[in-house]
Amino acid sequence: MSASRGDELRAALHAAPDNLEAWRVYGDWLQTRGDPRGELIAVECALLDGRRDGRERLNLATRRDTLLMEHFLDVYTEALNDVLRRCRTVKVDVWSGFLVRAQLVQGVGDHAPGLFSLVDVVCNSPGIEFLRELHLGFHEGAKLSRNAMGRALKRLVKSGPHRALQRLHIELARPHGTIGLLTPLYVAAPNLKSLSVRGNGIDLGVLEHPCLEQLVVETPALSGASLRSVADAQLPRLRELTVYLGSSEGQRRGVPGIDDRDLARLCQTDGLSALEHLGLPNYAGNDALIAHLVASPLLRQVTSLDLSMGGLTDAGAEWLLEYRGRFAHLESIDLAGNMLDERVDELREAFGRTITLHSQRDLGPGGQPSAAFLTF
Numbered sequence: 604m605s606a607s608r609g610d611e612l613r614a615a616l617h618a619a620p621d622n623l624e625a626w627r628v629y630g631d632w633l634q635t636r637g638d639p640r641g642e643l644i645a646v647e648c649a650l651l652d653g654r655r656d657g658r659e660r661l662n663l664a665t666r667r668d669t670l671l672m673e674h675f676l677d678v679y680t681e682a683l684n685d686v687l688r689r690c691r692t693v694k695v696d697v698w699s700g701f702l703v704r705a706q707l708v709q710g711v712g713d714h715a716p717g718l719f720s721l722v723d724v725v726c727n728s729p730g731i732e733f734l735r736e737l738h739l740g741f742h743e744g745a746k747l748s749r750n751a752m753g754r755a756l757k758r759l760v761k762s763g764p765h766r767a768l769q770r771l772h773i774e775l776a777r778p779h780g781t782i783g784l785l786t787p788l789y790v791a792a793p794n795l796k797s798l799s800v801r802g803n804g805i806d807l808g809v810l811e812h813p814c815l816e817q818l819v820v821e822t823p824a825l826s827g828a829s830l831r832s833v834a835d836a837q838l839p840r841l842r843e844l845t846v847y848l849g850s851s852e853g854q855r856r857g858v859p860g861i862d863d864r865d866l867a868r869l870c871q872t873d874g875l876s877a878l879e880h881l882g883l884p885n886y887a888g889n890d891a892l893i894a895h896l897v898a899s900p901l902l903r904q905v906t907s908l909d910l911s912m913g914g915l916t917d918a919g920a921e922w923l924l925e926y927r928g929r930f931a932h933l934e935s936i937d938l939a940g941n942m943l944d945e946r947v948d949e950l951r952e953a954f955g956r957t958i959t960l961h962s963q964r965d966l967g968p969g970g971q972p973s974a975a976f977l978t979f
Contacts, residue, residue, distance in 0.1 A: 608632065613732075617766035618794050620703070620735045623648055630699075643670045644699045675700035678730035686716060686724050692742055693721060701733040709751075711744040718755040726762035733767040740774035751775075752802070753783040763791030771795060775802035784808050789815075805829060810836035817843040823885075824849035827861045834868040841875050845882030845909065866892055870899035882909035882937075889941060890919035897926045907935040911959070913942075916966065920946035927953050935959070942966050 612629040619625060627648050633641030646667045650660060678700050679687075686693050692708035707721040716724075718739065725731060739755060741747065748754075752775045759765075771792060775782055781804025789795070789812045796814055801821040807829040815838050820829075825848050833846060848861060866888075881901055886892060889910055896902045908930070920943055923930060930936060936958045943950070943963045950958055 614766075616733060620733055620767045620769065623651065626699070639670060639674045640700055643667065643675065646670065647699045671700065675730075678702060678728055680724070680728055682724045683728055686721060689714075690716065690721075695725070697730065698733075701730045702728055703733060704736040705734065706738040707755075708738070708740045708742055709745040710742050711746075713746070715745065717748060718751055719758055722755045722758045726758060731762075731765075734765055735767055736770040737765075737768060738772045738774075740772075741777065741780070747777060747780050750781070750783070752780060756783070756785075756788065760787045760791040765792050766794055768792040768795055770797040772799045773801070778803070780804075782806075786810075807832035810838065812838055814840055816840050819843075819845045819882075821845075821847045822849060823847075825861065827865050830861050830865045830869060834865070834872045835874065836872070837874045839874075840877050842877055843880040843882075844875065844878055845880070845884070847884055847912075848886035848888075861886075861888070863891060866895045870895040870901060872901065875901065876904075878905055880907045880909070881905045884909055884937075885912045886910070887914035889913040889915035890922075893919040893922045897922060897929055902929060903932075906933060907937075908933055909935075909937040910941070911937045912940040915941035915943060917944055917946045920950055924949055924953055930954070933957060940964065 609629075609632060612625070612632055615625045616622070616629060626644055630641045630644030630648065633644065635641075646663050649655065650663050650667065655663070678697055683695070687695070690710050692706070692710040694704075694706040695702055696704040702725065705725050707718065707725065709715060709718045709721065718741065722739070725734075737759075739752070739759075741751070752773070756773070771788070773782060780802060782800060782802045783804060784806040785800065786806075786808030788798075789810070794814050795812065797817040798815060799817075799819040799821075801819075803822060803824075805820060805822050805825070807820070810832045818838070818841060825846060830846070830848070833844070878901065883892060892910065892913075893915065896908075902908070915938060924946065934957065936954060938950070939959045940962045942965065943960065947960055947963060951960060
């Protein structure tokens, strides 16, 4: 078999790194070429076979450990070993001599390695080719350097493409930190299926990706530009979209706000053809949002809708009740944590078990929705 066959097998694993049969085929190919990693892959796959008895599993585990000691300790570089000894907030999982999962959270203290350094250490490991899951974040008491997350993300992008990366979680839930532009990540992780981002200063940029199935954006105040990014997105496989929109309190921090045109643009998008769940929680302007959803193609295609933690009042409930037929196909409508009052019983009667209405709150001063419901 030629080297190109190996490229084909690796490409299959990059696209589906959890496919054990693809791993077995790759392991067999490596063994024909005398590569000890082939046997290690075969042993690891056998250990995942639940039909093996206790003695077989013990023998397999012993052989795996021997192979790792003899051939694959280089995955734990000196720098990575040093980080793992010093930082309880850093964890990695190794399978068949490859790093497959990494939690890189900057710890507390003057001598804790910065997030950029943690990403750099992992990216320099020889076993990073099949990294599937990555979590980047900061401990609550960690010291933030200027543009700390942005620098770490640039290092991650520079070391790419990360073809096996399927799940990425980015978290900077601190009032003074920002996450920045995410567009380069979409190219650096071409097979990404799940992206979760939590923090301030999120710029979604040009949102196009052929494989993304889940997108979650949690922020106290999404910018109008980022909502327009979602509206103009080309995500043909996206099944779950949850975007925390924010409130007037968030906009007072200097974030350019969401306006009625942005809502209309989102509700008329045609780039989310596979969408099944639409979540737009944490929005003070839910009354206006409901009015746009009534005529939205998105509403017709999804099966669940989350408008929780928002500013929906009885005025918005009137839209729901008047156009209840357009919401009747939904299997779940989450309106928990809004500001409904007299229309709660009517909504419950109209939608039955489909609707969630607990934890309604009082209106703010002047009878208007107020306060940021999600804050960092």
